[in-house]
Amino acid sequence: MPFRLAKLLRRPDAADLPLATLQPKHPGKRLLVSLLVAMALPAIGVAVASLQARWQLQQRADKVVAQSIGLLDQMLGNADTSNNAVMQLAGGPCNDDTRQLLQRQVATVPFVRSVNLVEHDRLYCTSLLGSTDQAIGLEAYVDGRLRLRPGNATTPEVPILVVRQARDQRGALSVIDGRYLHRALQFASDYSELYLVVGPLYMDKFGQVHKAPVPPLPQARSSIASAHFPYTVVAGSPEGSIVRYLMDYDLALLVLIGSLGLLSGVICYRLLGRPASPRTQLQGALNAKQFEPFVQPIVNATDGRWSGVEVLMRWRLPGEGLIRPDLFIPMAEQTGLILPMTRDLMRQVAEALVPHATELPPHFHVGFNISAAHCNDPRLLDDCRDFLARFPPGSIELWLELTERQLIEPTEQTDLLFMQLDSIGVKVAIDDFGIGHASLNYLQRFKVDALKIDQSFIKRIGADTLSAHLLDTLVELATKLEIDLIAEGVETAAQRDYLRALHVRYLQGYFFGRPMPIGEFIHAHRHKRDTADHP
Numbered sequence: 001m002p003f004r005l006a007k008l009l010r011r012p013d014a015a016d017l018p019l020a021t022l023q024p025k026h027p028g029k030r031l032l033v034s035l036l037v038a039m040a041l042p043a044i045g046v047a048v049a050s051l052q053a054r055w056q057l058q059q060r061a062d063k064v065v066a067q068s069i070g071l072l073d074q075m076l077g078n079a080d081t082s083n084n085a086v087m088q089l090a091g092g093p094c095n096d097d098t099r100q101l102l103q104r105q106v107a108t109v110p111f112v113r114s115v116n117l118v119e120h121d122r123l124y125c126t127s128l129l130g131s132t133d134q135a136i137g138l139e140a141y142v143d144g145r146l147r148l149r150p151g152n153a154t155t156p157e158v159p160i161l162v163v164r165q166a167r168d169q170r171g172a173l174s175v176i177d178g179r180y181l182h183r184a185l186q187f188a189s190d191y192s193e194l195y196l197v198v199g200p201l202y203m204d205k206f207g208q209v210h211k212a213p214v215p216p217l218p219q220a221r222s223s224i225a226s227a228h229f230p231y232t233v234v235a236g237s238p239e240g241s242i243v244r245y246l247m248d249y250d251l252a253l254l255v256l257i258g259s260l261g262l263l264s265g266v267i268c269y270r271l272l273g274r275p276a277s278p279r280t281q282l283q284g285a286l287n288a289k290q291f292e293p294f295v296q297p298i299v300n301a302t303d304g305r306w307s308g309v310e311v312l313m314r315w316r317l318p319g320e321g322l323i324r325p326d327l328f329i330p331m332a333e334q335t336g337l338i339l340p341m342t343r344d345l346m347r348q349v350a351e352a353l354v355p356h357a358t359e360l361p362p363h364f365h366v367g368f369n370i371s372a373a374h375c376n377d378p379r380l381l382d383d384c385r386d387f388l389a390r391f392p393p394g395s396i397e398l399w400l401e402l403t404e405r406q407l408i409e410p411t412e413q414t415d416l417l418f419m420q421l422d423s424i425g426v427k428v429a430i431d432d433f434g435i436g437h438a439s440l441n442y443l444q445r446f447k448v449d450a451l452k453i454d455q456s457f458i459k460r461i462g463a464d465t466l467s468a469h470l471l472d473t474l475v476e477l478a479t480k481l482e483i484d485l486i487a488e489g490v491e492t493a494a495q496r497d498y499l500r501a502l503h504v505r506y507l508q509g510y511f512f513g514r515p516m517p518i519g520e521f522i523h524a525h526r527h528k529r530d531t532a533d534h535p
């Protein structure tokens, strides 16, 4: 099998594995968000409509109270006029002339039903009956001026409002018919109540008089006390009036808003069900710090000691576990996100390794994979400089491994970058060497410190003579160019022995250790050092 084909079979092309399949699934969250969106619009709509209804009812109540007060003050003012007109008769005889004068007031003054004279708190002359003798019940008059009654002896079913005027022991009483009062309270709408309150009694909008406290009117309440007489007019709406108002006037609008809310919830549910773009997913994962470094030991072939690590990125996706890099690295390279992802990886590795730098052998290799995009990004130099600066001098060697997944176009800029990297001591290795045609170009163009022999060559050790020859040739090439060799994918003792015999300097593979979190690596390294266990 040609090597390139073998390589493709070993590692599926990430472009064929849509990143969307890696998307975390949160059906509950999706439903919840959609429900919230579906409810948001109706909730706002109902809140606005309620506010508007409340405002309209309040405006209406204020207006109605002012209108009623205006009309009632006018009626009571008329009664006062009648009282004034007959005051000089109070205490005098109640003869036909007196009665005629009283009746004249009734006939000429609007709203006044009867006019009466009082002496020593007893009614002794009325426009209706002439002479009489009745106690007026002064204590029932509010401020000695006004008395609301559900009815009297003449018309027990019809409420009356008595307006009193008195001087010394004499006085006049003018009576306003309750039916006029009732008219003044008819401005109230279906959604509100309107009360005329006189002392402990009140009249409602139906003309009924009640001896009880005014019922609570919690919504759109308005009340005005007359400036001229001891009474108050109260308007307001009982609990539930706003809902009734909305149902009567805004039902169609509310149904429309509800339907729009439902529609937006359905749209939201479908949108949330759509996979996010790979870039969005990767960016989200980067923001959520879901990429983390694993390290795989690189072994010195001669003595079996761990002389370095290759840093391999892992994506810890909630609900999915660890994701292999070949499922997301190609997309990260295509979107350019590989640059910030690698920067973050370098930061994490430095943070985790620096505290243990003294435990590691001197010039410990730390290798990062870099892509074509890095080679056109001048910040790579700063990132490498920052990384090295965090370690004690001489404690580590920073290696950059170039792959062929995306071809590096050699330009003046890349030449300069590689020169600068070399000047700060960064080593460059060509990854997966031997399987792609660009490897040799890289070798010619860039100053390369090491070649990593691709795993496919190692796997075939002992399988056929052609592979053995190819491997020998690679080793010969590296020796001639005075470049270090690293063999990756070493899985058996036979492979190790073969590579040792060829004087390949560094070995990497499951035979020595799988990629692992840095904490685990430090632990394993200590154990190896203390037990001198070198396979």
Ligand SMILES: Nc1nc2c(ncn2[C@@H]2O[C@@H]3COP(=O)(O)O[C@H]4[C@@H](O)[C@H](n5cnc6c(=O)[nH]c(N)nc65)O[C@@H]4COP(=O)(O)O[C@H]3[C@H]2O)c(=O)[nH]1
Pocket (backbone or CB within 6 Å): 296, 311, 312, 313, 314, 324, 325, 326, 329, 338, 342, 345, 368, 369, 370, 371, 401, 403, 431, 432, 455, 488, 489, 490, 491, 508, 509, 510, 511, 515
């Ligand atoms: N069968 C077998 N496999 C072995 C053995 N020893 C090591 N491996 C695997 O071989 C791969 C070696 O890394 P690579 O060739 O640079 O290939 C890497 C590298 O090209 C890329 N990659 C990983 N991390 C990064 C990164 O941070 N940046 C970039 N640009 N690429 C990365 O993803 C590729 C795959 O990485 P991994 O899945 O970690 O796979 C790793 C490692 O787990 C072995 O004995 N047998």
